[in-house]
Amino acid sequence: MKKIGLLFSLAAGLWLGGMVAWAAADAPVLIRGVDVYPVTGPAIKGVSVLLENGKIADIGAKVAAPKGARIVDGKGLCVYPGLIDSATQLGLSEIEAIRESVDTGELGEFMPQLRALAAVNPGSEHFPVVRVNGVTTAMTFPAGGGGGGRGAAARQVISGQAALIHTDGWTWEQMAVLPSAAVAVQFPSLGGRGGRGGNPDFAELLGEAGAAGTYAQTLRTYQEDLAKLTDFFDQARRYQKAKAASAPGLVRDLKYEALIPVFEGKTPLAISVSTPKTIHDAIAFADKQNVKVVLLQPREIGSAAAELKAKNIPVILGKVLALPHGEDDPYDQAFTLPLECYKAGVKFAFGTFENEFVRDLPYQAATAVAFGLPREEALKAITINPAEIWGVSDQAGSIEKGKLADLVVTTGDILEIQTQVKHVFIKGQDVDLTNKQTRLYEKYLARP
Amino acid sequence: MRKLLFIALAALAPVAAETIVIENATIMTVTKGTLKGSVVIRDGKIAEVGEKVMVPQGATIIDAGGQYLIPGIIDCHSHIAVDGGVNEGSVSVSSMVDIKDVIDPEDVSIYRALAGGVTTANILHGSANAIGGKTVVLKMRWGKDAQGMIFEGALPGIKFALGENPKRAGNPPGGRGANATPVFARYPATRMGVEDVIREAFNQAKAYKAEWDAYDASAARGEHAIPPRKDLKLEALKEVLEGKRYVHAHCYRSDEILMLLRVADDYGFKIRTLQHVLEGYKVAPEILAHGAGASTFSDWWAYKIEAIDAIPYNAALMQKKGIVVSLNSDDAELMRHLNTEAAKAMKYGGVSENDALAMVTINPAKQLGIDQRVGSIEVGKDADLVIYDKHPLSDYAKVQKVLIDGTVYFDRDKAVSAAKAAAAEKQKLLDKIKQSQPRQQPARRPNG
Numbered sequence: 023m024k025k026i027g028l029l030f031s032l033a034a035g036l037w038l039g040g041m042v043a044w045a046a047a048d049a050p051v052l053i054r055g056v057d058v059y060p061v062t063g064p065a066i067k068g069v070s071v072l073l074e075n076g077k078i079a080d081i082g083a084k085v086a087a088p089k090g091a092r093i094v095d096g097k098g099l100c101v102y103p104g105l106i107d108s109a110t111q112l113g114l115s116e117i118e119a120i121r122e123s124v125d126t127g128e129l130g131e132f133m134p135q136l137r138a139l140a141a142v143n144p145g146s147e148h149f150p151v152v153r154v155n156g157v158t159t160a161m162t163f164p165a166g167g168g169g170g171g172r173g174a175a176a177r178q179v180i181s182g183q184a185a186l187i188h189t190d191g192w193t194w195e196q197m198a199v200l201p202s203a204a205v206a207v208q209f210p211s212l213g214g215r216g217g218r219g220g221n222p223d224f225a226e227l228l229g230e231a232g233a234a235g236t237y238a239q240t241l242r243t244y245q246e247d248l249a250k251l252t253d254f255f256d257q258a259r260r261y262q263k264a265k266a267a268s269a270p271g272l273v274r275d276l277k278y279e280a281l282i283p284v285f286e287g288k289t290p291l292a293i294s295v296s297t298p299k300t301i302h303d304a305i306a307f308a309d310k311q312n313v314k315v316v317l318l319q320p321r322e323i324g325s326a327a328a329e330l331k332a333k334n335i336p337v338i339l340g341k342v343l344a345l346p347h348g349e350d351d352p353y354d355q356a357f358t359l360p361l362e363c364y365k366a367g368v369k370f371a372f373g374t375f376e377n378e379f380v381r382d383l384p385y386q387a388a389t390a391v392a393f394g395l396p397r398e399e400a401l402k403a404i405t406i407n408p409a410e411i412w413g414v415s416d417q418a419g420s421i422e423k424g425k426l427a428d429l430v431v432t433t434g435d436i437l438e439i440q441t442q443v444k445h446v447f448i449k450g451q452d453v454d455l456t457n458k459q460t461r462l463y464e465k466y467l468a469r470p
Numbered sequence: 471m472r473k474l475l476f477i478a479l480a481a482l483a484p485v486a487a488e489t490i491v492i493e494n495a496t497i498m499t500v501t502k503g504t505l506k507g508s509v510v511i512r513d514g515k516i517a518e519v520g521e522k523v524m525v526p527q528g529a530t531i532i533d534a535g536g537q538y539l540i541p542g543i544i545d546c547h548s549h550i551a552v553d554g555g556v557n558e559g560s561v562s563v564s565s566m567v568d569i570k571d572v573i574d575p576e577d578v579s580i581y582r583a584l585a586g587g588v589t590t591a592n593i594l595h596g597s598a599n600a601i602g603g604k605t606v607v608l609k610m611r612w613g614k615d616a617q618g619m620i621f622e623g624a625l626p627g628i629k630f631a632l633g634e635n636p637k638r639a640g641n642p643p644g645g646r647g648a649n650a651t652p653v654f655a656r657y658p659a660t661r662m663g664v665e666d667v668i669r670e671a672f673n674q675a676k677a678y679k680a681e682w683d684a685y686d687a688s689a690a691r692g693e694h695a696i697p698p699r700k701d702l703k704l705e706a707l708k709e710v711l712e713g714k715r716y717v718h719a720h721c722y723r724s725d726e727i728l729m730l731l732r733v734a735d736d737y738g739f740k741i742r743t744l745q746h747v748l749e750g751y752k753v754a755p756e757i758l759a760h761g762a763g764a765s766t767f768s769d770w771w772a773y774k775i776e777a778i779d780a781i782p783y784n785a786a787l788m789q790k791k792g793i794v795v796s797l798n799s800d801d802a803e804l805m806r807h808l809n810t811e812a813a814k815a816m817k818y819g820g821v822s823e824n825d826a827l828a829m830v831t832i833n834p835a836k837q838l839g840i841d842q843r844v845g846s847i848e849v850g851k852d853a854d855l856v857i858y859d860k861h862p863l864s865d866y867a868k869v870q871k872v873l874i875d876g877t878v879y880f881d882r883d884k885a886v887s888a889a890k891a892a893a894a895e896k897q898k899l900l901d902k903i904k905q906s907q908p909r910q911q912p913a914r915r916p917n918g
Contacts, residue, residue, distance in 0.1 A: 345582070378772055
């Protein structure tokens, strides 16, 4: 009897599994009676959303179900665009402490030719874990902390090409939204790259010697680092010109080649910065090189705010739930940075920068709301803003006809922890909401 | 001498005997339901709780209209306010050292924790050794000296640690290959060794206790016996055997959790709390049978191999199986939003609002044996209270005021204006330095 039951459920499982796969792959989906939060426009309550051929085909009060469409009852539920995390190492790093499972942080200082995308492991357990909280899309960076990182990566200046990926797919090729979304640069800074050093302002004023030596020495190192970076770009420019002129005897150089899309304005530099001074210097560098730039993880914007706004340079803010940098900085420094950006008119998006916290992306955004950021701005910073910043707003970031059907159906406000996610669609496919963690839960809940 | 100084300082300090009435709040008592009303505080204690209370003459009124009042948050696992390192890792059993002796009352993390609603924290030794140092419970009385921080009357504890961390100290990075040169080899290097170290320590402690028991009995009979030599390492373990010191054990995997419970059963002592206990959900019946509490993270995982089976449902699952569960931080940042960590137990596993709040208030109080004093809003308990502007289980909420023993230790309005003043002062100082002559660098002496 038991055996028959098992056989039956196996068969049913196969049949159902087949059905779901078939329906998801081919059949349109009609979500009925749902409250739509398009982000780019006001909420539309109690309407239908039709997903067809991976796209949002229609939104409206009266949308007829095409033949063979799967109907999802959306009554009492909300639908949001899929959330976008603008800085992760998804697919590249499985267990932080196990080097063998980490593929960020290659050796070498100037490595723009490295492609994060081709090292994305589609089988990473992180994908099903972050999907269930509504993160459908993420920037994955070739180094921890965006531009540079720990260990070997601490020496990196250019760590490679970041990719914009979906959090579901059979292969990294299928997951790719933008194979090369940015070239990641860890900008030199006084007393350590990316501002992991001390307080240069004070050191400068006091003429104090830091751990790395005197201020004069620190400044010299900084200028040398900056000169090396500039040299590299200048060389790459010359290469670009030589290539355009079909210079005889030109040997193909993969490193310089990788910067051509940057020079052509197709791919931005994603530059890790820290203080207003490094922001200013990074902008000056980008201006001089005449390239597009996105700044990563500043801990404050301060006096650089006006410049950011004037030049329309977007910023990827790090974790909102973060400690203040200095002992005497306000306790809510990181909580209020998004509000500061908003007030200054600086365009920003959020990144979590660590795989472990990607699933908390909406809650990081909500903390900024607790400390004054308008709620709709927080929502934009994980949907339409990153879509615009990374250049995919024609496909993603809001619920509009013709865009990719990357959608999250929830029981309520997507920024609230208590809200449950009921469905996630990526390119119109209904994504499995179970993962290793839900399976372990079910298994041990049933343990006698 | 130190005590005298403390008494002198205490005499100078303002007496916290102010009578305060917090009015119009939504009061979440945790143990006696939720009501709209007022709380009267007298002599640092909760004197009255009700929809309508008698306002004593001359009482200070705090109008908490539209706001929420909860008991002060208790963090069962923290390492803040420790002067210097938290690990005496040179030996595998360091039960002779005490965190109480190295409290740093000026650690700004105390203030930041306070600003996140934490009023009490269990300050633990690190996890470098199987049996670590002694631990202490502190109240976040920012501004008091080290002695003034200590939660008077709270039973002290001791830290145990299982798994990767105690193993690691004996197995330095560089691997075990033929070419590996261990910097130092400290037993144990495996989970087997961790068990042995704990058994051996209690072997000794039992013999030591027997010596003392024999001596005490003989002395009680009026015989002139010679007392045994006092052993400071075994003294702490003797206290564990006598139930006078709580064991707080860092652990991850289910095998090591079960091992520790069985060792404790064999030697006749209790594990008061299992800390982290990320696979606690796998051995919930065993934990329950032993009577240990479980203090875990809400959703941390994947940062090391022993955290790979961590599930965000851990807290909920263990609670469903009858274990007293708390959510802790182990982190100066996470500590500042344990309220929303509690909300995650609602999302992952469907814990009720009240049970979720209990995980950061009355449950940790029970685990630390201080539930007669703190952890809920009840008449006679310490007036350790937090006022939030919104529902504390929403991530839109922020802390407005925090009281400990009926004294306001944190007030957001004051903190915001103080931060402005501090920033202005800093700028003034910077300007002053800029105007002054550069300082003469002291001549450097050659090393030697």
